[in-house]
Amino acid sequence: MSDWPLPLQEIIDEFKECFDRMERLELLFEYAKKLPHELETKDWTDENRVRGCQSEAHVECTIDENGGFQLHGAADANIVQGLIAILAIGVDGLPPSSVANIKPDFVDEMDVKASLTPSRANGFMNMFEMIRQTAEQMSN
Amino acid sequence: MSDWPLPLQEIIDEFKECFDRMERLELLFEYAKKLPHELETKDWTDENRVRGCQSEAHVECTIDENGGFQLHGAADANIVQGLIAILAIGVDGLPPSSVANIKPDFVDEMDVKASLTPSRANGFMNMFEMIRQTAEQMSN
Amino acid sequence: MGLDLDAIRADFPILSRTMEGGRPLVYLDNAATTQKPKQVINAMNSFYENSNSNVHRAVHTLAGEATEGYESARTEIASYFGAPRDHLIFTSGTTEAINLVAYGWARANLSKGDVILTTEMEHHADIVPWQILSKERGVEIRYIPLERDTLTLDMDAFEIGVQDASLVCVVHTSNVLGVRNNVEQIIDISKKTGNHGKGAFVMIDAAQAAPHEKINFIELGCDFMALSSHKMGGPTGIGGLFVKPEIMETMDPFISGGDMIETVTLEGSTFQKGPQKFEAGTPRIAEAFGWHAAIKWLSQLDMQLVHEHVSNLARITSEKMSSIPGIKIYGRHDLDTCSGVVSFLHESIHAEDLAHLLDSGGFAVRTGHHCAQPLMEALGVSSTARISFWLYNTQEEADAFIDYLSSIVQRFG
Amino acid sequence: MGLDLDAIRADFPILSRTMEGGRPLVYLDNAATTQKPKQVINAMNSFYENSNSNVHRAVHTLAGEATEGYESARTEIASYFGAPRDHLIFTSGTTEAINLVAYGWARANLSKGDVILTTEMEHHADIVPWQILSKERGVEIRYIPLERDTLTLDMDAFEIGVQDASLVCVVHTSNVLGVRNNVEQIIDISKKTGNHGKGAFVMIDAAQAAPHEKINFIELGCDFMALSSHKMGGPTGIGGLFVKPEIMETMDPFISGGDMIETVTLEGSTFQKGPQKFEAGTPRIAEAFGWHAAIKWLSQLDMQLVHEHVSNLARITSEKMSSIPGIKIYGRHDLDTCSGVVSFLHESIHAEDLAHLLDSGGFAVRTGHHCAQPLMEALGVSSTARISFWLYNTQEEADAFIDYLSSIVQRFG
Ligand SMILES: Cc1ncc(COP(=O)(O)O)c(C=O)c1O
Numbered sequence A, B: 001m002s003d004w005p006l007p008l009q010e011i012i013d014e015f016k017e018c019f020d021r022m023e024r025l026e027l028l029f030e031y032a033k034k035l036p037h038e039l040e041t042k043d044w045t046d047e048n049r050v051r052g053c054q055s056e057a058h059v060e061c062t063i064d065e066n067g068g069f070q071l072h073g074a075a076d077a078n079i080v081q082g083l084i085a086i087l088a089i090g091v092d093g094l095p096p097s098s099v100a101n102i103k104p105d106f107v108d109e110m111d112v113k114a115s116l117t118p119s120r121a122n123g124f125m126n127m128f129e130m131i132r133q134t135a136e137q138m139s140n
Numbered sequence C, D: 001m002g003l004d005l006d007a008i009r010a011d012f013p014i015l016s017r018t019m020e021g022g023r024p025l026v027y028l029d030n031a032a033t034t035q036k037p038k039q040v041i042n043a044m045n046s047f048y049e050n051s052n053s054n055v056h057r058a059v060h061t062l063a064g065e066a067t068e069g070y071e072s073a074r075t076e077i078a079s080y081f082g083a084p085r086d087h088l089i090f091t092s093g094t095t096e097a098i099n100l101v102a103y104g105w106a107r108a109n110l111s112k113g114d115v116i117l118t119t120e121m122e123h124h125a126d127i128v129p130w131q132i133l134s135k136e137r138g139v140e141i142r143y144i145p146l147e148r149d150t151l152t153l154d155m156d157a158f159e160i161g162v163q164d165a166s167l168v169c170v171v172h173t174s175n176v177l178g179v180r181n182n183v184e185q186i187i188d189i190s191k192k193t194g195n196h197g198k199g200a201f202v203m204i205d206a207a208q209a210a211p212h213e214k215i216n217f218i219e220l221g222c223d224f225m226a227l228s229s230h231k232m233g234g235p236t237g238i239g240g241l242f243v244k245p246e247i248m249e250t251m252d253p254f255i256s257g258g259d260m261i262e263t264v265t266l267e268g269s270t271f272q273k274g275p276q277k278f279e280a281g282t283p284r285i286a287e288a289f290g291w292h293a294a295i296k297w298l299s300q301l302d303m304q305l306v307h308e309h310v311s312n313l314a315r316i317t318s319e320k321m322s323s324i325p326g327i328k329i330y331g332r333h334d335l336d337t338c339s340g341v342v343s344f345l346h347e348s349i350h351a352e353d354l355a356h357l358l359d360s361g362g363f364a365v366r367t368g369h370h371c372a373q374p375l376m377e378a379l380g381v382s383s384t385a386r387i388s389f390w391l392y393n394t395q396e397e398a399d400a401f402i403d404y405l406s407s408i409v410q411r412f413g
């Protein structure tokens, strides 16, 4: 089992307490609303678009004033936006080098997998990789 | 079971007495040598060629002086030539209208089927149909 | 007597699968692909376990069995569609079948300035090959628009447009709207008034029609008809193009190689006649056995009953859905001719979220543009959610779907 | 340690079939198609019984499993051939793969006067597509001749011919002669001296090589490599084209329709990147599961041992055959690199008769031109009989074959 950054671990634990998938999806919907650094629709560009997502999703990575990582994003589907939110909360303010080391299997841990499997083959994995690579570049 | 012309029935019976397929194939080889009206290689034309045979086979139908059907043919493979021979012997001198009524399943009766199945899908059936149709035209 | 749904369902192993939380699978994605009865699975197993061999040109027993099976699949599948065996070319599916018309026929018979008439409700498989042809050869493509209020083709526009058209390509039954086009009338008018009275050639995309309607290719009178095995209970990897033999003769080879030639020399080649000319290389042998088994299986059923069952489910379900707050239906289900497809959206829940939520209840539902972006454009949306029924779906499943959808809408809407 | 033939054979259900007269099946037609291990059959069954769904663009569980399975098949099959997943385009087989090079790449990149260099020992799949292209676009085709005494390619002629050539298309291992070409050298020379020093593109037909040789596409360094699943233990209906990604980008779409587009409007379309651009329509989903299972199954074995086993069987058998009166061998089996294929004729028994007679003993043997008429022409025959071994064939089977063939020759020769 991987070591997750504490905020991410807390979210994972919260998901683990859910009774069934419907409840977990409900939780994802709630996180979608808590998205910390929302990318406004006017800032949705082709460059920050996540390829391979069925719905539209956009993410951008920046460094805050303390050198911490910051994930900005948004999606038109709530479940995707919920995932972005969790990731954004989970990595907020971390050194980019830690972000570069996160593995995508926290989604497995959260056990929302069944509904996300197909996306993993393209959308979610693409998004995750895009973020991880940017973090890697930032930490060099 | 169909009614075959007597000479054909006799041949079928002979095949039925064989011990195994190898023996039946041997018999076919012998019939290949007994081909009554052999079409010489120089008379092999594109018109009398049987389509769909792997090996080359040629057949032509004529009427003898008594108005009886006559099948001329040859093939480079003995098994095919054996089948032509059996058919030629079986229908020799019959009224074309009787020839037009023969069914191709005498080959099943002879039980050489296993080796001929693939040919039936094309070669042998094509030959048989070609002969039957000519006989039909002759009897009109 | 209706369909014996219990007996039918018992033939489909996958229908007894339970999903997460022990919920039964409710498979409502039949327009994408149907499930396979065990007879189809067994036919392919039996081929691989007993007769597997390459076909044509070999005399050993296995090759004989494989060849007989492959060719009798052609005979029986063609016959199911009312046609002799020499009318059916095996392809990998509808998409390749339409490409075969585009590469094999249209490139040999159409040229700059010729007009291909198609429609705004086509699947991409019946749009993109024509666009590529158009770019390459200057053939012009025109689209019959959809009447926005009735969601049917604008037949006035068709009657005018067809006059210039050399080729008319129309989907028999839409994979989004559930609407069946009046293909009989379209073919009739095309033949009478197409290309300035000389008659137009007609290609029908029957992918969505064949699963629930018995189609007779000869009576229908079109020149080409494309379909897929996997949408009618058969395996993936195979489908077919029906072609009138006299038209087949005017087609150039498309995919080339072994099995489609008569002779090859270093200087050039001559080709087989009939369907084989278009079936290069090792064919889809096991798949032909499987599709044949699907056709045999379907032949036991009264296709009129199948059609009524499927379209009734769609009609009743779409009516109930309309009364769920915020749900909007895209399509028509009030006609006898409609299929089992119901497209819909919720005013605030994104289609993809809907599908995820429905999946948590065991309901397999598709979302997206359904390979019909121009139609989406015409409907003014970028995607829809879509349920699609087939013969094994039950009223109970439909009711359970309505209940679950209602609860989702209450919770998330 | 050699191969555990008992364990291997136990995996192939068909090998326990008995033929007429209770004789065991001795399947010696592996170059046409191989038998399938139960793991392959089960993988497809399991797909159809548990996960069958269309792939891509859907979020329900079955679609997820189908998509993961389909895409991980791509990953694993590509990896078996030493390449990343984005190098592999699924096709229906070698024939369609070569046609994809002809339609997708050559039509976009070659024009009148350009030269394609191929060989006299090619399968029709690697001849006819080029002849059609040549007729259509004026591209010139040249053939490297076979050295009549060594039955290998005339490399002097190749070194001269390649200088003009923009594309070199060579069969890795012949389906008639059992000879493996020195593809490494051919690629090397093509890259260095092809098209007047700019380098030629190289397409390798690996259909007959993949079953018994571990090929690394990246190390090999060719631009395209075509192969078929059904010749390496996998199902019919699927194969692949390996392409270098930078070259994939210079290819036009070939078969078009759904799934290969990015957007479609009435005005035109944009296409996906990578392999998906060339995989239009519902793909061969169950087939990809099956091929993947075949690759997994093969991965358990040491392919070097497989190669030695197969080529030893061919060498020993061909030696014994040579001493049967009237039998003449067409091919070479004295080199380490040779495959399991032995072509032969008897001076007086017609090849087709031979095959019928052998079949009566349970031996499945192919006869014909083996889709290589120009090679037949070079050998001065119109057809041959051919046995071809694969990993499950045993020395006992080979011996039984020799005995039966001898007795046939005695009785009928
Ligand atoms: C050398 C070679 N190339 C190409 C092919 C064609 O393969 P397929 O029929 O699977 O398309 C074959 C098989 O017959 C072959 O042996």
Ligand SMILES: Cc1ncc(COP(=O)(O)O)c(C=O)c1O
Residues within 6 Å of the ligand: C031, C032, C092, C093, C094, C095, C096, C123, C125, C126, C171, C173, C174, C175, C205, C207, C208, C228, C239, C371, D258, D280, D281, D282, D283
């Ligand atoms: C109307 C219609 N046409 C064509 C196709 C393409 O069929 P396939 O993907 O089997 O080639 C489909 C299926 O998606 C369809 O629904």
